[in-house]
């Protein structure tokens with residue numbers, strides 16, 4: 001067999017397909033790298049993976065999202081982005097292999113992905129317009145060109161016999177060898193340099209994106225929280241039980257749960273930030289700056305925040321000391337009246353810089369409870385993850401109907417005329433926090449030693465307060481647990497019960513009663529639409 005024929009046979013078969021697939025992946029990588037760089041000039045949120053990720057979050061059916069939050073917790077966003085990259089890689093492989101036969105179709109396929117990314121970016125609620133299409137667009141063009149070039153190196157050029165005709169034998173052989181082979185050197189060179197350039201471009205884009213928001217970081221560093229005109233009472237030493245494994249009464253900011261739809265944490269420059277209050281029945285619409293709020297009378301309150309996606313026994317609950325402006329005072333200043341005093345708006349819709357919308361009952365916000373526009377959390381300006389510069393915190397309402405982070409707009413409206421983000425996705429319009437209790441220690445499937453075992457945890461029924469916690473061992477009687485001192489009715493309460501543990505398997509259950517006398521129901525419900533209910537149980541084996 002002549003060498004050229006051998007070459008041709010080998011290189012038109014699967015190796016060429018494999019190299020085509022590799023070209024596809026390189027083209028995909030180049031697209032994302034270029035997009036990252038362009039996004040650093042536009043805004044990080046306009047990069048295709050972030051935009052498509054955001055769009056998928058919004059389009060994900062509520063049960064799936066709930067499942068993701070449950071299983072991946074705060075890593076849900078990382079898992080989502082990895083998932084998108086895997087899907088992209090698969091398509092890139094296929095497009096690359098396809099391009100070996102149909103060069104233009106392959107390149108056009110890459111462009112199509114660019115269109116998808118661009119459409120996602122432009123249609124995000126926080127999009128700044130068509131400029132958001134640039135990262136996906138420019139990235140896809142770069143990727144399409146690269147695929148076209150790379151695959152070109154792989155394409156066997158079949159010369160007609162005429163081009164060989166007339167040449168002397170050696171020459172003819174050379175031409176043939178060159179024409180039926182593939183440009184090995186050219187391909188390796190182009191592929192290697194494409195990979196290197198993409199890597200560099202991507203790295204530069206990444207670091208530029210990461211260093212964005214320096215103004216926001218600087219503005220946060222400069223914030224000095226004044227001492228509040230209305231301070232919280234000091235937390236009683238008796239509010240915290242010294243039991244290993246129990247949740248501390250105050251959740252440190254670093255341990256505070258985080259639930260939101262933001263793939264990129266918004267970095268807002270406090271000096272440029274404004275809050276607009278407007279809408280139905282707002283007689284004096286107003287715009288506030290961060291300094292305006294900082295120089296008002298500030299209140300400081302301990303409030304326990306709970307997520308509606310928290311399963312019975314779950315981790316999405318935390319307690320912090322918030323400092324900020326009394327929302328009711330601000331609303332009153334704008335001429336807002338609650339429905340019970342003749343106000344025409346019954347829903348307050350808060351909007352964040354990332355396009356989240358959250359609806360709260362105006363009546364609840366103005367009924368005397370300490371609904372806060374919070375500027376500080378546990379003695380420092382809000383961490384970026386928790387809403388810097390300003391967020392809402394309302395005692396007694398789940399986060400998704402009250403706790404808007406990165407807030408920038410407050411609109412008074414009615415429940416009849418507007419459904420915010422989560423309500424559009426099947427969650428409840430109104431969602432007061434359900435009375436719940438959780439066993440923190442012993443942990444599920446723990447193996448404590450026989451003897452006295454401390455059973456302890458937390459219970460919460462924000463704004464109603466916890467009156468009683470009871471613990472049951474197996475099918476025994478409910479035993480009243482010791483309660484730590486109550487801080488306020490807006491905070492959770494620690495509890496404990498010493499248990500004379502005997503060898504063998506045991507089921508420990510807990511239930512709470514709030515100060516209205518309502519007990520924690522044993523009826524198990526899902527988190528959707530208005531929060532999980534049921535008793536928390538833990539199974540342990542005593543050695």
Ligand SMILES: Nc1nc2c(c(=O)[nH]1)N[C@H]1C(S)=C(S)[C@@H](COP(=O)(O)O)O[C@H]1N2
Nearest residue numbers: 257258259260261307352356399400403405
């Ligand atoms: N902008 C914005 N605010 C938001 C959310 C969000 O997705 N985006 N999630 C809400 C939900 S569901 C909860 S439970 C709380 C969580 O606040 P945390 O992350 O500070 O604990 O924020 C609320 N505020």
Ligand SMILES: [Mo]
Nearest residue numbers: 307308399400
């Ligand atoms: Mo939530």
